[in-house]
Structures are given as structure tokens and as C-alpha cells.
Amino acid sequence: MVQAICVHEIGGPDVMRWEKIDVAEPGPGEVRIHQTAIGLNFIDTYFRSGLYPAPNGTPFSPGNEGAGIVQTVGEGVSHLKPGDRVAYVGPLGAYAQERLVPADRLVVIPDGIDDKTAAGMMLKGMTAQYLLRQTFRVGPETTLLFHAAAGGVGLIAGQWAAHLGATVIGTAGSDDKIALAQAHGYQHMINYRTENFVERVKEITGGKGCDVVYDSVGHDTCPGSLDCLKPRGLWVSFGQSSGPIRDFNLALLAQKGSLFATRPTLFNYIASREDLEATAGELFDVVLKGIVKIEVNQEYRLADAAQAHRDLEGRKTTGTTVLVP
The missing domain is CATH 3.90.180.10 (Medium-chain alcohol dehydrogenases, catalytic domain)
Known part of the structure; x- marks a missing residue:
């Protein structure tokens, strides 16, 4: 026993x-x-x-x-x-x-x-691998947003994406978590409790938006994540820590710039x-x-x-x- x-x-x-x-x-x-x-x-x-x-x-x-x-x-x-x-x-x-x-x-x-x-x-490391190396091939030309940057997957992804040469933007909910993420590859951090992350992404990117948004938060970050993307950008929803996204309207992808969306699992x-x-x-x-x-x-x-x-x-x-x- x-x-x-x-x-x-x-x-x-x-x-x-x-x-x-x-x-x-x-x-x-x-x-x-x-x-x-x-x-x-x-x-x-x-x-x-x-x-x-x-x-x-x-x-x-x-x-x-x-x-x-x-x-x-x-x-x-x-x-x-x-x-x-x-x-x-x-x-x-x-x-x-x-x-x-x-x-x-x-x-x-x-x-x-x-x-x-x-x-x-x-689990966290192989999740970061497939997100950055397979779901979207991150490289020096990539600008990405990663929600929950101070989480397990986020800290791994930040280091890895920075090594690949990407511009790495993250969100977190406290000053301590922001400092932690900045020590793990994130060049730009947004406190989602005190800042509007959509507006801050537009400021950081000069209005261009991101090539890809990695979103494991779910309910609280949708549809805001879509507004952070360039036209034809990719929204990767791989978790739902704040609750599931219900009744998602596919027409939003067209309205917000012919976006792509995927819900992968390791x-x-x-x-x-x-x-x-x-x-x-x-x-x-x-x-x-x-x-x-x-x-x-x-x-x-x-x-x-x-x-x-x-x-x-x-x-x-x-x-x-x-x-x-």
C-alpha cells in the first residue's frame, strides 16, 4: 500500500x-x-x-x-x-x-x-516549446503578448522567446510579479490591475499590435486579446484560469482584422x-x-x-x- x-x-x-x-x-x-x-x-x-x-x-x-x-x-x-x-x-x-x-x-x-x-x-516546459516553436514559429521579427507572464509557463516562455530574438510583452497582476517576469526575458510588462492592457500594447507597438497573443487566462482577457493583434494575427487560447470563454462569436475574427484563433493542447x-x-x-x-x-x-x-x-x-x-x- x-x-x-x-x-x-x-x-x-x-x-x-x-x-x-x-x-x-x-x-x-x-x-x-x-x-x-x-x-x-x-x-x-x-x-x-x-x-x-x-x-x-x-x-x-x-x-x-x-x-x-x-x-x-x-x-x-x-x-x-x-x-x-x-x-x-x-x-x-x-x-x-x-x-x-x-x-x-x-x-x-x-x-x-x-x-x-x-x-x-x-508540462509547462513542453507547453512553452509547442507554443513558441510549433503553434507559432517565434523569431526575431515576432512581437508577442503573453498573459500570466509570472506563471509557470510564462516564465519559461519569456526566457525562451527572448533567446529567439522576439519582442516579448507580458501581463501580470502585481509589482512583484512584474519584476519577476522582467527578470525572465520580458522587455515590456503591463499590470492588468492598474492598466488597460489593450491600450498599453498599442502604445508599446506604436499602434501595430502583436503577431501572436498567448492567452491562458480565458474569460477575463477575451475579447481584449483580439484587440492586441495585427491584422491576420494569431490568438492562441491555451487555458482558462479566470473561467471559460462562452458563446464565442467567430464573426469577431473577421471584424477585428481577419484574425486566426486556435485552442491547442499539449x-x-x-x-x-x-x-x-x-x-x-x-x-x-x-x-x-x-x-x-x-x-x-x-x-x-x-x-x-x-x-x-x-x-x-x-x-x-x-x-x-x-x-x-
């Missing part, structure tokens, strides 16, 4: 219980890992609250991201062995001391990256083993070279996951947060 956070009914942070569970021996194509660290992400709150339905209903353990040590491998697994340090994104069930993971979802953590860093960067970008290895490989490369620094700013005991969720939803956290079993 091992300990895990279990959700028996959807709701607020208090529905998460610290319980004993059984973990089976790995079946064909599976690996059992002892987890050393687990990444905390906003998507965890979506499953807990019921905004996203858990694939297999309740009870379930939240969490899509973690790192640990291979204990045993199932039949047909040849690229991993007991003792390997590994990290992963998906499927649900990360909030546990030990768990089974499909072998094709695991990547070996390279020397030079510790387990807490790996656990906290896989899991489609790493669905194949080849895509997973390429995406993780590029992330590991920029971290090992020091281009992107992953800073674990908060650490909670896994048993205290409810408090971690309260702080995350209360926007009290910055950057990367990990849960330690």
Missing part, C-alpha cells in the same frame, strides 16, 4: 483526501515508478472541480506530471530499466507516492537536471513517441545550456495538496510549484 491524494467527488480543494491505495505490478508496456516529485499545474484544478471531466470518473488521483525512479518494468519494455530516473506528462494519477505509467510516456532525465526541476518543468503535440522525444529533447537542451532556467518557487508536501490548490487558484504562486511525496 502507498499513499495518494484521491478525489471521490468533484468540488473545491477540500474534496482531496490523503488515502492508502494499492498499486499493481506493471502489465505489458507499463512501468511502476517511485515518485520523487510531482508538478502542480492549473489543469489539476480543472479536473478536481469538474471543469474537465476525469476520463474514468471518480475516484481518481489528480496530476499529469511527475518524476521518479523506475521500480519494475512490464513485458515488452526495453528502453527503461529499474533505477532509471524518468519524467512524464500524463495520464492522470500523478498525486501518489508510486504509480503505473505507460512506458512510451516516460523520458529519461538527463544528468544535470534534478528530479524536482524535471517534475516541475515537463497532449495533441506529444501524442506520438517521436513527437514526445523531440519536444522533451528540445526542452532539456535549452535547460542544460542555461537558456531557460527552471526555478521551483514553491514546494508543498503531497499530503498538503489542498493548500497548494488554494494558493494556486488564489494567484499566490509564481513560476514552478512541486509536491513532494
Whole structure:
């Protein structure tokens, strides 16, 4: 028996219980890992609250991201062995001391990256990779706006985009968060609590607008994000921390400049083993070279996951947060 956070009914942070569970021996194509660290992400709150339905209903353990040590491998697994340090994104069930993971979802953590860093960067870091390198190919000619710049994805994206030569604009809700983002690649920061971010983007860009807006906030930043774009610019909606966007009117895209819009998710970008290895490989490369620094700013005991969720939803956290079993 091992300990895990279990959700028996959807709701607020208090529905998460610290319980004993059984973990089976790995079946064909599976690996059992002892987890050393687990990444905390906003998507965890979506499953807990019921905004996203858990694939297999309740009870379930939240969490899509973690790192640990291979204990045993199932039949047909040849690229991993007991003792390997590994990290992963998906499927649900990360909030546990030990768990089974499909072998094709695991990547070996390279020397030079510790387990807490790996656990906290896989989902956020690979999200930054697909946003900047695949959804829109950011380069020296790019002007971009990134909402929630001081969040986990935002701090990674700011460093990476600045390295790619882009003009990087961000939003945040406090002076401390603005200073943090400025230390991580953002040349221009906007305090959305005291400034109109649409007007400030127009000022910063000389009225031209941005090539791409990355928006994980949702309700509170729509349709303002569209007004920050150049004609034929791209709005990338990849989250909804302030609530979902309802009844979106496609005609707005025409009215505001023949804009493009997309709602991507990491899991489609790493669905194949080849895509997973390429995406993780590029992330590991920029971290090992020091281009992107992953800073674990908060650490909670896994048993205290409810408090971690309260702080995350209360926007009290910055950057990367990990849960330690």
C-alpha cells in the first residue's frame, strides 16, 4: 500500500483526501515508478472541480506530471530499466507516492537536471516549446503578448522567446510579479490591475499590435486579446484560469482584422513517441545550456495538496510549484 491524494467527488480543494491505495505490478508496456516529485499545474484544478471531466470518473488521483525512479518494468519494455530516473506528462494519477505509467510516456532525465526541476518543468516546459516553436514559429521579427507572464509557463516562455530574438510583452497582476517576469526575458510588462492592457500594447507597438497573443487566462482577457493583434494575427487560447470563454462569436475574427484563433493542447503535440522525444529533447537542451532556467518557487508536501490548490487558484504562486511525496 502507498499513499495518494484521491478525489471521490468533484468540488473545491477540500474534496482531496490523503488515502492508502494499492498499486499493481506493471502489465505489458507499463512501468511502476517511485515518485520523487510531482508538478502542480492549473489543469489539476480543472479536473478536481469538474471543469474537465476525469476520463474514468471518480475516484481518481489528480496530476499529469511527475518524476521518479523506475521500480519494475512490464513485458515488452526495453528502453527503461529499474533505477532509471524518468519524467512524464500524463495520464492522470500523478498525486501518489508510486504509480503505473505507460512506458512510451516516460523520458529519461538527463544528468544535470534534478528530479524536482524535471517534475516541475515537463508540462509547462513542453507547453512553452509547442507554443513558441510549433503553434507559432517565434523569431526575431515576432512581437508577442503573453498573459500570466509570472506563471509557470510564462516564465519559461519569456526566457525562451527572448533567446529567439522576439519582442516579448507580458501581463501580470502585481509589482512583484512584474519584476519577476522582467527578470525572465520580458522587455515590456503591463499590470492588468492598474492598466488597460489593450491600450498599453498599442502604445508599446506604436499602434501595430502583436503577431501572436498567448492567452491562458480565458474569460477575463477575451475579447481584449483580439484587440492586441495585427491584422491576420494569431490568438492562441491555451487555458482558462479566470473561467471559460462562452458563446464565442467567430464573426469577431473577421471584424477585428481577419484574425486566426486556435485552442491547442499539449497532449495533441506529444501524442506520438517521436513527437514526445523531440519536444522533451528540445526542452532539456535549452535547460542544460542555461537558456531557460527552471526555478521551483514553491514546494508543498503531497499530503498538503489542498493548500497548494488554494494558493494556486488564489494567484499566490509564481513560476514552478512541486509536491513532494
